Structures are given as C-alpha cells and as structure tokens.
Amino acid sequence: MIKYTIISFLVLLSTLCGAEVFVNATLDSNTILIGQQATITLKVDLSMNDQVYEWPNIGDTIIDKVEVVSLGKIDTLLDISKNEKAYMQKIRITSFDSGFYAIPPFKFSVNNTIEESPPLLFSVLTIPIDTTKAKIYDIKGPITAKFSILDWIWHYKFVLLQGLVLIALIILLIYLLTKKQPTPTNDIVKEPTRPAHLIALEKIDWLVEQKLWQNNKTKEYYSLLSEILRAYLEKRYKILAQEQTTDEIMTSIKYFEIDEISRSKLRQVLMLSDLVKFAKEKPIPNENEMCIKNAIEFINETAPKPQNTEDKV
Numbered sequence: 001m002i003k004y005t006i007i008s009f010l011v012l013l014s015t016l017c018g019a020e021v022f023v024n025a026t027l028d029s030n031t032i033l034i035g036q037q038a039t040i041t042l043k044v045d046l047s048m049n050d051q052v053y054e055w056p057n058i059g060d061t062i063i064d065k066v067e068v069v070s071l072g073k074i075d076t077l078l079d080i081s082k083n084e085k086a087y088m089q090k091i092r093i094t095s096f097d098s099g100f101y102a103i104p105p106f107k108f109s110v111n112n113t114i115e116e117s118p119p120l121l122f123s124v125l126t127i128p129i130d131t132t133k134a135k136i137y138d139i140k141g142p143i144t145a146k147f148s149i150l151d152w153i154w155h156y157k158f159v160l161l162q163g164l165v166l167i168a169l170i171i172l173l174i175y176l177l178t179k180k181q182p183t184p185t186n187d188i189v190k191e192p193t194r195p196a197h198l199i200a201l202e203k204i205d206w207l208v209e210q211k212l213w214q215n216n217k218t219k220e221y222y223s224l225l226s227e228i229l230r231a232y233l234e235k236r237y238k239i240l241a242q243e244q245t246t247d248e249i250m251t252s253i254k255y256f257e258i259d260e261i262s263r264s265k266l267r268q269v270l271m272l273s274d275l276v277k278f279a280k281e282k283p284i285p286n287e288n289e290m291c292i293k294n295a296i297e298f299i300n301e302t303a304p305k306p307q308n309t310e311d312k313v
Contacts, residue, residue, distance in 0.1 A: 021046045021110050025103075025117035033125055034098055037069055040091040042117065044108055048083050048271075051247060054109035058091060063104070065097040066122065076245050080279040095124045196235035197303035203228045204296060213288045219276055221288070226273035229266065229295055236302065246270040262301045265294035 022045040029038045040062075044052055055074060061067050072090040079085065095101070100123045105116035153160065207228065212221035230241040230249070239252045250267055269291045275281035283291075 021050060021115060023106075023108050023110070023115040023117045025106050025120060027120050027122060030121060031123045031125060032094075033127055034096055035094060037092050037094045038122070040093060040103075040120070041088065042091070042106055043086060043088045044110065044115075045084065045086045046110060048085055050111055051251070052087055052108060052110050053112065053251065055087075055089070056106040056108065062091070062093055063101060065099070066093055066095050066101055066103070068092070069094050076247070078274075078278060080275060080281070093122075095122075098124045098126045195304065196232050197299050199235075200228055200232035200299050201296065203231075204292065204299075208292060213283075213285075218282065218288070222273040222276040222291070225291060225295060226270060226277075229269060229298070232299060246274055258302055262298050265298045265301075269295050269298070 022043075024043050024045075026041050026043075027038055028041070032038050042056065046052070058068060058071055069092040071092075074087055074089045077086040077088065100121070103120040103122055105119050108115045108117075204225070207221070207224050210221075212218070212224070227242075233239055233241040233249065233253070237253060237256055239249070241249050241252075244252065246267070249270065250263070253263070253266075272281070272283060272287065272291060276283065
C-alpha cells in the first residue's frame, strides 16, 4: 500500500510541475536537386495535461513552387515516467523550380495559445551540365508504327468494355421485369433499435460480473471498459472513437453539450486505461472501482433525456 501511495504522489507531483511546450520543424535536407524530395518533420513536445487543439492545415503546397508529395499521419509518443507526450508528423516535399525558398513558421494551437515553429530555409538547385563533354543530337523524326487488330482492340478496350457492361445491364433488366415477384407479407416486424446507453450499461454489468481485475486480469478489464465507452461514444455522438486516441476523443466531444464534470470522468477512465494497456500501470482496487463508477455516471449523465409527454400536448 505504501508503494502505491509513493507512486501516486510522484505522478501527482510530475503532473503539477508539467513540461515546457516545445514546437519544432526540421528538414532532413536543406538543399535538393530539381525533382528530388525532402522531409519536413513537425514535432510538439508537451506534458500529459497539455492539449493540442489545432494542428497546421497542410494543403497541396507548402508555399508557391514547393509541393507536398505525401502527408504522414500524426503519431503520438508517450513517456509516462516523465509525464510527457509528443505529437509528430512527416511531410514529403519537392520542387521543380530552382531557387531559394523561405518556409514560414507552422502554427499550432496549444492550450488555447498559438505556438510557432522556427522558419526553414530551403534551396533547389539545377542539375549541373558539363558543356565540354555533353553531346547535342538532332531531334529524331517520327517513326511509323505497325498497327494490328489486337492493337485496335487494346486501344478501344474501354469502349468495348462499356458495351459489354451495357448489354449485361439490359439482360439483367429484362430478367428482373419478367421475373415473378413474390407477394409481400406484413408478417415481418422490424425490431426497434435499442438506445446506445442501455447497451453500454448492460455490457458494464456483464464486465463487473466477470471479476477480471480481482483475478489479476487488469489489462483485459481496462481494455474491455475502454472499448465499451468508445462504442457508446460512436453510437451516441457519431464520432470515430474506436480509431481515435484519448486526446482526439476529448477534442471531438468538446463540440457537444457535455458538462465539465462528465468530461473529467470520461478522461479519467480513458487515461487510466491507456496507462494500464501501454505503460503497464497497476491501479489499486479503489481506482478499479472508481473507473466503473465514473463510466456508469458518464453514460447516465450523457444519455438522451426522455421527452415529457405534457410538452407534446
């Protein structure tokens, strides 16, 4: 018990101290030849309590004449021991115009404050040509190519394919029109869709009955609890919670009418689940019971309120 108390105190102390927000942008090469590629790495280092609310919006070009070849996903790096995290994204760029380019700072919204990366200098050089050794040849004239029936079929393959598809559609339409349709019956009754909060609460009741953390299956316990909450968020608020990180989920739900107390309960469950799954955290029994309590209260507090029948009169 003393060990867990010391660990909790150290985590609380590191949380209160926080970490300095550091925004950076680097180039793996400041000079390329025309048509070659370079990589810009965007990185934000911050504490677990800090939030990145807005990431730079990268389009087809960084600046005029500097094009974006590919845009990597935003990766999340966690350092639980230092209470720090980092977000990183790689951008492949190229240019087909020689010259020197100044890439302006990238702007990030961190904790409702605009943070800027340092500007980058980027030069594109032409391919050097040794005129003393190069040989210049006349442009060759047009060459007459042989053309066979197979070449004709290959040349018009899309037209022929469209014709075959059209014939198949006509045959299918004739079949459907001439096919005897079954007499519709009214025996099939569509089952109404069950509310998302009822499904989530039933799953939590089932999870409690399994007594996983009591049998040293803490990781499986928190994985299932996190999955139940994410499934509820997807059905309740139509967000891709199963594919999002905890920070991305908290950012997504800020647009919905959820009070701060309920948000804190959701954040506590998801953050502790991440620590157990990825950092091998071992919560104490009180924390395990508190997570279930917070999950149930969050679902009940955000469930759709029943309509008052008197309002319909």
